[in-house]
Amino acid sequence: MTKSRFLRACLCSAMPLAIAASGMALSTAASAAAPAQTPASGTRVTDQQAPALDFVRVFASPSLNGPSPREVKISPDGRYLTLLRNRDADRERYDLWGYDRESGKWSMLVDSEKLGTGRELSEAEKMQRERQRIGDLKGIVHYAWNEDSRSLLVPVDGDLFLAGLDGSVTRLTDDAGDELNPVLSPGGTYLSYVRDGRLMVGKVGAEQVAVTPEESAETVHWGEAEFVAQEEMFRLTGYWWAPNEKRIAVERYDEAPVGVVTRAAIGADGTRTFAQRYPAAGTDNALVSLYVMKPDGTGRVQVDLGSDPDIYLARVDWSGDGKTLYVQRQNREQTRLDMLAVDPQTGKSSVLFTETAADGAWINLSDSYRFLDDGSLVWWSERDGYGHLYRLADGKWTQLTKGEWVVTGLVGIDAKRGRIYFTGTKDDVLAQQVYAVDLENPGTPERLTETGWANSAVASKDASTLVISRSSSDQPTQSFIADGTGKRLEWVEQNALDADHPYAPYLASHREPSFGTVKAEDGSDLHWMMITPELEPGKTYPVFFEHYGGPHVQTVSKGWLGALPQAIVDKGYIYFRLDNRGSANRGVAFEKQIHQAMGTVEVADQRAGAQYLKSLPFVDGDKIATYGWSYGGFMTLKMLEADQGLYAAGISGAPVTKWELYDTHYTERYMGDPRKVPEAYAASGALGNAEAIADPMLLIHGMADDNVVFENSTALAAKLQNGERAFEMMFYPGHTHSVKGPKISVHVWNTIFNFLERHGVTPDEGSGK
Incomplete structure (x- = not known):
């Protein structure tokens, strides 16, 4: 259940309703929070008339969010900024663009349509894209700078190209084989990628040859990340070049011990079956080992990962001089993480x-760390109960940030100036800001971004230049180049809501959210967000109550939410979200309450949200519909089981119904091993009490889902049918965990609201547009 980059940590990344998250393409936003318990009245941006926003337009091109750049990067020399920009006529197709800071000019570096062949990707690459939740994107989805700052490695439709800043494009590969995880070596000398389970290496312009052994078993893979590493650990590669190009660290894994699941990918034109190695909770993982070798494969030595083979290879990094390999080793229980120094x-x-987890908690993996040239380490840890930055130097730890707030990401380190840049929630948990702190004399962090906006950032290699992304509740995401003080130097994408913006026709009916809190049973503040139609005196309105509920995710944000919630409000519904205990960015004590108890405190907290809604004079308490996808789909089931009659109807998308069906790394992190705590799994599953669901329920699932496998929904359907319980289903042939697309998304959302209409969960006449 990963994230995207922040979304790769959770199931919600595949939800048809996108949850705002940190990042360049989807950044959170800020507006002044309403006082707790304040009714959400909303405001109009203008007094002009606007057409109602329907689902067809929400998912059509151009995107109503305006340009949505992805993979924003700064060249190693700091001169160029590059990004993937989607097309107005095809919002899913991305091309590579570059901005020369000296000339102040943009240019398209690679036109994906001119280079692409449109040929079908291999199954292996499709699965990698599915792990990253980008399976619906077309054209260029990744690229990497060459260290010389003059060229970039660009994969397109299964082949590799070297794109020059002068407009030249050189084809590096031209065949039907896999080229997974393509990389230019740090000095630009070598091209490497994975094919048929072997690591291929060769000088750029020459032939790439296999440098890892040919294995007799098809279950052995070199240079790839195993399934749980890709899906749950934010680790998408299985090899790492030393900065001096003298060696490569290469993972080898054997998935022979992993159980085989026969997965049926049911499509419109037939059914394909896959014998998928899937490490379900409580079963064996792949056997993982690590080797170091020269670029030609000689001099191979095995890294000592310890005597226990049942561990996770979490992270691998090289020191700046290439003399030390650093490996993060996590135990199966995920309560201990060792940083190994390897010769x-x-x-x-x-x-x-x-690192050791707090009692009843777990170790959250992070990419917020850096090894510095002086041999010290800047490290993110939750050891004081909140995620903060520390420095390890000469065997001593120094805490760099502290307080009852969290560092959400390490942006970069300017070693020359001794300055660390990071994002965090110090000023507002609902709107993260960019901060800086002194490396040698840390004190109160300096906020570099404006309140009233939520921000994220990427940095140049030396962190002297930042690209800051920001948005607010009435402004879709903008991005700009800034110096080390946060001062805006140049716009990357102003995305102004002017007359030419795609969202301009709908501005007159745009409704801003309001925010507040309700109390959990333990006294915790639970943040909510609400968008209402223009309220008329004496009228009450139905509620579309969207939730996620799982760990590593924050759904309530002061950010630009996109057009979908506005379309729901245009239909005459109140749109509502609440973040329960167990969700992200509130500290260890808040998050760990779901330990071996999924589906308990989350359900109680969402109940508190529903009861608050019922107390509001403008809410029709008999018409609260609850909706969730993935973990949110699981939550819908648990909420309907626990509180019959509280919700008028529930929509459950791609739900986990039995946690023993989900993978080891995610499930055991929170629930433990089912072989040791079967009672916890029995209580947390959604099947045991499924027959208690008496309210109208719609079940939705992709029939080729390889993440939350389709068996979760068929098991639930069988249980309800055998219990003579009425419910509705909508299953999507050929679709995986991400049931989305310009046409399919419209069908999904029309299905949801047609379901609500059949059951009378609709606005009173005249309360919508």
Whole structure:
């Protein structure tokens, strides 16, 4: 259940209703929070008339959010800014664009349609894209700068190209084979990728050859990340170049111990079956090992990962001089993480330090760390109960940030100036800001961005230049180049809501959200967000109550939410979200309450939200519909089971119904091993009490889902049918966990609201547009 980059950590990344998250394409936004318990009246942006926003327009091109750049990067020399920009006529197709800061000019560096062949991707690459939740995108989905700052590696439709800033494009590969995880070596000398389970390496312009052994078993893979690493650990690669190009660290995994699940991908024109190795909770994982070798495959030595084979290879990094390999080793229980220092010549390792989880909690993996050239380490940890930055130097730890708030991401480190840049929630948990703190003399962090906006950022290699992304409740995402003080130097994408913006016709009916809190049973503040239609005296309105509920996710944000919630409000509904205990960015004590108890405190907290809604004079308390996807789909079922009659109807999309069907790394992190705590799994599952669901319920699932496998929904359907319980179903042939697309998304959302109409969960006449 991963994230995207922040979304790759959770199931909600596949939801038809996008949850705002940190990042360049979907950044959170800020507006002044309403006082707790304040009715959400909303405001109009203008007094002009506007057409009602329907689902066809929401999912059509051009995107109503305006341009949505992806993969914003700064060249190693800091001169160029590059990004993937989607097309007005095809919002899912991306091309590579570059901005020369000296000339102030943009240019398209690679036109994906001119290079692309349109040929079908291999199954392996499709699955990698599914792990990243980008399976619906077309054209260029990734690229990488060459260290010389003059060219970029660009994969297009299964082949590799080297694009020059002068407009030249050189084809590097031209065949039907896989080219997974393509990389230019740090000095630009070598091209490497994975094909048929082997690592291929060769000088740029020459032939790439296999440098890892040919294995007799098809279950053995070199240079790839195993399933749980890709899906749950934010690790998408299985090999790492040393900065001096002298060696490569390469993962080898054997998935022979992993159980085989026969997955049926049911499509419109037939059914394909896949014998998929799927490590379900409580079963064996792949056997993972790590080797170091020279670029030609010689001098191979195995890294000592310890005596316990049942561990997770979490992260691998090289020191700046290439003399030390650092490996993060996580135990199966995910309560301990060891940082190993490895001699790459011998493979011998020693424990540099250890992170231990708090009682009843777990270790959250992070990419917010950097090894510095002076041998010190800047490290993110939750050791004081909140996610903060620390420095390890000469064997001593120094805490760099502290307080009852969290660092959400390490942006970069300017070693020359001794300045660390990061994002965090110090000023507002609902709107993260960009901050800086002194490396040697940390004090109160300096906020670099404006309140009233929520921000995220990427940095140049030396962190002297930032690209800041921001948005607010009435402004879709903007991005700009800034210096180390946060001062805007140049716009990357102003995305002004002027007359030419795609959203301009709907501005007159745009409704801004209001915010507040309700109390949980333990006294915690639970943040909610609400958008209402223009309220008329004496009228009451139905509620579309969207939830997620799972860990690593925050759904309530002061950010630009996109057009979909506005379309729901245009139909005459109140749109509502609430973040329950167990959700992200509130500290360890808040998050760990779901430990071995999924579907308990989350349900109670969403109940508190529904009861608050019922107390509002403008809410029709008999017409609260609850909706969720993935973990949110699981939550819909648990909420309907626990509180019959509280919700008028429930929509459950791609739900986990039995946690033993989900994978090891995610499920055991929160629930433990089902072989040791079967009672916890029995209580948390949605099947045992499914027959208690008496309210109208719609079940939706993609019939080729390889993440939350389709069996979850068929098991639920069988249980309800055998219990003579009425419910409705909508299953999508050929679709995986992401049931979306310009046409399919319209069908999904029309299905949901047609369902609500059949059951009378509709606005009173005259309360909508």
